[in-house]
Amino acid sequence: KQEVTQIPAALSVPEGENLVLNCSFTDSAIYNLQWFRQDPGKGLTSLLLIQSSQREQTSGRLNASLDKSSGRSTLYIAASQPGDSATYLCAVNQGNQGGKLIFGQGTELSVKP
Amino acid sequence: NAGVTQTPKFQVLKTGQSMTLQCAQDMNHNSMYWYRQDPGMGLRLIYYSASEGTTDKGEVPNGYNVSRLNKREFSLRLESAAPSQTSVYFCASSGQGGDTQYFGPGTRLTVL
Numbered sequence: 691k692q693e694v695t696q697i698p699a700a701l702s703v704p705e706g707e708n709l710v711l712n713c714s715f716t717d718s719a720i721y722n723l724q725w726f727r728q729d730p731g732k733g734l735t736s737l738l739l740i741q742s743s744q745r746e747q748t749s750g751r752l753n754a755s756l757d758k759s760s761g762r763s764t765l766y767i768a769a770s771q772p773g774d775s776a777t778y779l780c781a782v783n784q785g786n787q788g789g790k791l792i793f794g795q796g797t798e799l800s801v802k803p
Numbered sequence: 804n805a806g807v808t809q810t811p812k813f814q815v816l817k818t819g820q821s822m823t824l825q826c827a828q829d830m831n832h833n834s835m836y837w838y839r840q841d842p843g844m845g846l847r848l849i850y851y852s853a854s855e856g857t858t859d860k861g862e863v864p865n866g867y868n869v870s871r872l873n874k875r876e877f878s879l880r881l882e883s884a885a886p887s888q889t890s891v892y893f894c895a896s897s898g899q900g901g902d903t904q905y906f907g908p909g910t911r912l913t914v915l
Contacts, residue, residue, distance in 0.1 A: 788853035789900030
C-alpha cells in the first residue's frame with residue numbers, strides 16, 4: 691500500500707531564506723506527483739505537477755524535483771516571503787482509480803518577517 | 804472563470820439527518836473527486852467519477868453516496884449522518900485521471 695510522508699511537520703524560517711520541503715513515498719510505481727499549497731480554512735491550490743518521467747519542474751521561485759527510484763521529492767522555495775506561509779502538501783498519483791491522489795500529512799511553513 | 808464551486812460552505816447536522824453536498828466545475832473536466840480532510844488523517848478519497856455516467860468507490864466510501872448529474876456536477880450524499888462524518892469535504896476535478904487536480908473551497912460539516 692502506498693504511503694506518503696512529509697518531514698518536518700512544521701518549519702519556521704526567517705524571511706529571505708531558501709528552504710526545502712521533503713516528501714517520500716513507499717512505492718516507486720507512480721504516474722506523477724503533485725505539490726499543493728493550503729492556506730488556513732481554504733482549499734488546495736496546485737503548485738507543480740511532475741510526471742514520473744521528469745526530474746524537475748519549476749514555477750517562479752518554486753522548484754520541485756523527483757527521484758522516483760529512491761521514492762523522494764523535494765520542493766525548493768527560493769527567497770522565502772511571509773506570504774509563503776501555508777501548509778504544503780505532496781500527493782502521489784499511481785495512475786489507477788481514475789487519478790486518485792494519496793496525500794502526505796503536509797508541512798506547515800511559517801516565514802517570519 | 805469560477806473553477807470548482809461547492810455548496811454549502813458550512814453545515815451543522817444532527818445524528819441521523821441527511822444532506823447533499825453540491826459540487827460544480829466550469830472547466831469542462833472529465834474527472835471529478837470527493838475527498839475528506841481530517842486532522843491526523845490527511846486527505847482521503849471518498850468517491851470519484853472518471854467520466855460522466857460513471858462513479859467508483861475510493862478509500863473511505865462507507866456512509867456516502869454520489870451522483871454524477873452531468874459533466875459539470877458531482878454531488879455527495881450523506882443518508883444518515885454520524886459524528887464520525889464530521890470533517891472538511893473537498894471536491895476536485897481534472898481533465899483526465901492523471902492531470903492536475905483543481906480543488907474547491909471545501910464544506911465544513913459538523914455532525915452532533
